[in-house]
Amino acid sequence: MIIEYTPEGGEVERLDAGRLRASEIQVIERTGDGRWADIKEAMSEGDIGALRVVAWAVKKRTEPSLRFGDFDPFEDEMRIRLDAREVRDYAERLFAKYGNSPEDLAAAFRELRDVAADGEACEAAIADVTAPKDPAPAESSPSPASLSVA
DSSP, X not given: OEEEEOOTTSXXXXXXXXXXXXXXXXXXXXXXXXXXXXXXXXXXXXXXHHHHHHHHHHHTTTOTTOOGGGOOOOGGGEEEEBOHHHHHHHHHHHHHHHTTOHHHHHHHHHHXXXXXXXXXXXXXXXXXXXXXXXXXXXXXXXXXXXXXOO
């Protein structure tokens, strides 16, 4: 997941929470008072507390002295975006769920585009999962001439 943090009057910061070190996760768990799996789930649902603690932990990579109490963004300054791997996973799941309903699939893909961090990666994932698939090669039966009796 990517957290887009846009402080008022500032530039957008993309904080990559898709790959964290074990030590960062431990700090997040202690500070967020929860298990990483629960915090990650809460973050995907837009929980402000989860977003804040994860964004703070990622920001500490470049600002090691940043204290949690000093990182207090407004709710509308943070937004979740999906990274390329997550977009691909969602595209596959959406196609499996809505592939037989073109209108529902189109609506689901519009929503996916809205939350993708990388528009080009999103379009590539959608094109890939919707592309016609080559049928699996049929197993050929051996010709009678190729069978030999010993």
